[in-house]
Amino acid sequence: MVDNICAIATPYGVGAISIIRASGPDAIPLVNKIFKCKDLTKVESHTIHYGHIIDQDEEVDEVLALVYKAPKSFDGENMVEISCHGGIYVTNQVLLTLLKNGFRMAERGEFSKRAFLNHKMDLTQAESIMDIISASNKIALKSSNASLRSQTSNLIKSFRDEILDILAKIEVNIDYPEYEDAFEVTHDYLRPIVVKLIENMDKILKNSLITTVAIHGIKTAIVGKPNVGKSSLLNMLLDEDKAIVSSYAGTTRDTVEGTLALGNVTLHLMDTAGIHESIDYVESIGIERSKKAMEEADLVLLVLDVSKELDDVDKLLLEETKKKNRIIIGNKIDLTPRVKLDDIIYISAKNKEGLDLLAEKIEEVTKIDSIDQMNGNYLNNTRQMGLMEKAMKSLKQALESIDYGYDISLIEIDIKNAFDSLGEITGEANPDELITALFTKFCLGK
Ligand SMILES: Nc1nc2c(ncn2[C@@H]2O[C@H](COP(=O)(O)OP(=O)(O)OP(=O)(O)O)[C@@H](O)[C@H]2O)c(=O)[nH]1
Numbered sequence: 001m002v003d004n005i006c007a008i009a010t011p012y013g014v015g016a017i018s019i020i021r022a023s024g025p026d027a028i029p030l031v032n033k034i035f036k037c038k039d040l041t042k043v044e045s046h047t048i049h050y051g052h053i054i055d056q057d058e059e060v061d062e063v064l065a066l067v068y069k070a071p072k073s074f075d076g077e078n079m080v081e082i083s084c085h086g087g088i089y090v091t092n093q094v095l096l097t098l099l100k101n102g103f104r105m106a107e108r109g110e111f112s113k114r115a116f117l118n119h120k121m122d123l124t125q126a127e128s129i130m131d132i133i134s135a136s137n138k139i140a141l142k143s144s145n146a147s148l149r150s151q152t153s154n155l156i157k158s159f160r161d162e163i164l165d166i167l168a169k170i171e172v173n174i175d176y177p178e179y180e181d182a183f184e185v186t187h188d189y190l191r192p193i194v195v196k197l198i199e200n201m202d203k204i205l206k207n208s209l210i211t212t213v214a215i216h217g218i219k220t221a222i223v224g225k226p227n228v229g230k231s232s233l234l235n236m237l238l239d240e241d242k243a244i245v246s247s248y249a250g251t252t253r254d255t256v257e258g259t260l261a262l263g264n265v266t267l268h269l270m271d272t273a274g275i276h277e278s279i280d281y282v283e284s285i286g287i288e289r290s291k292k293a294m295e296e297a298d299l300v301l302l303v304l305d306v307s308k309e310l311d312d313v314d315k316l317l318l319e320e321t322k323k324k325n326r327i328i329i330g331n332k333i334d335l336t337p338r339v340k341l342d343d344i345i346y347i348s349a350k351n352k353e354g355l356d357l358l359a360e361k362i363e364e365v366t367k368i369d370s371i372d373q374m375n376g377n378y379l380n381n382t383r384q385m386g387l388m389e390k391a392m393k394s395l396k397q398a399l400e401s402i403d404y405g406y407d408i409s410l411i412e413i414d415i416k417n418a419f420d421s422l423g424e425i426t427g428e429a430n431p432d433e434l435i436t437a438l439f440t441k442f443c444l445g446k
């Protein structure tokens with residue numbers, strides 16, 4: 001049963017206006033009971049009306065009421081959006097008046113959940129609303145906007161349509177064996193289609209890895225020997241004295257973190273303890289953490305002190321980070337340089353020099369510029385990626401069964417599983433708990 005709900009949709013705090021959303025089958029007559037000026041039950045949909053919110057003859061606030069009639073509203077229900085003055089007290093009073101007059105407080109994400117249940121949008125679009133709100137860079141905003149405009153839904157739909165076509169053909173073969181005109185699905189027919197589907201999914205997952213990192217921020221570890229200037233680099237990037245810098249080797253004991261937007265990317269930076277053989281207990285714990293940070297990072301900034309010859313630890317770190325997404329940074333270029341390496345970015349953290357080159361290199365290494373050429377062929381988060389991986393796994397199983405020459409009806413099971421996993425991405429095959437869990441991630445009023 002759908003009831004009448006309300007919530008403040010704007011951030012909590014003082015502002016010029018606040019918006020309170022009210023939704024449900026009786027939203028318009030219920031708001032009308034406390035709205036003085038016009039009869040809201042007699043107005044057209046998508047019209048805005050000036051008036052006052054009244055609580056038992058007492059005026060609460062002067063407001064504008066925007067009326068939407070179902071199904072043409074955000075959540076597909078009858079809705080009224082009340083714009084009142086933006087003070088905390090007055091906003092709460094308007095909300096309380098609604099609560100006293102037949103509305104209940106909406107749960108987190110309940111408006112979006114209703115929109116989903118009323119088929120106003122699918123799960124990927126609902127997720128994109130959250131992503132737009134939390135977008136911290138250009139790519140994040142662009143991709144979530146595209147996803148809201150059905151880019152992800154269409155991508156999934158094209159895969160599902162293709163799979164559905166195969167499933168339908170198989171079903172006809174199984175259900176109507178006597179029907180001789182029916183197209184016969186053979187192993188030879190299935191094989192190239194399944195191979196192509198796997199290839200395309202693989203490409204999308206590879207693209208998604210690049211984009212999700214760009215959207216959600218690049219986990220970046222600053223590593224190197226003690227005293228090479230890692231903390232100085234962190235401070236230069238963040239433009240604040242966040243980490244302690246000193247000429248004493250072994251200054252940083254624990255990881256220090258900070259987030260920054262650099263060009264088109266967001267970096268989650270971790271300054272770490274200098275790596276070397278340490279006999280100091282606390283320091284050696286820090287060093288273990290550095291190694292872990294290095295392993296888990298999407299990007300490693302390996303800092304070398306170019307005013308000194310490279311030693312064994314530098315060489316070891318160069319070797320160990322080879323397979324990672326890494327940038328070699330030659331720091332202290334203001335002193336006499338003694339290190340020459342290919343593919344090194346020279347900086348002086350102390351004099352704040354070299355930032356532009358580093359930003360360029362980060363975009364290059366993280367392949368950010370390739371996103372534009374992907375034409376929307378990527379997914380936006382790990383939930384979606386996990387499900388596509390699952391679909392791909394089912395198709396790989398189908399391929400194995402094809403190669404073993406198993407009966408087509410057995411192969412169909414794996415293909416059907418792939419179809420269902422893809423459906424979960426958009427919410428077409430979703431169990432109830434998952435829906436609830438997903439929408440509770442939303443803020444109130446959305
Ligand atoms: N000349 C020069 N000195 C620098 C530069 N960057 C850092 N330093 C100096 O190098 C010393 C070490 O800097 P830190 O940033 O603390 O080095 P670190 O790598 O974090 O060191 P640990 O935390 O001990 O591992 C300090 O005395 C800095 O002032 C630079 O670009 N040029």
Ligand SMILES: [Mg+2]
Binds near residue numbers: 230274
């Ligand atoms: Mg340090």
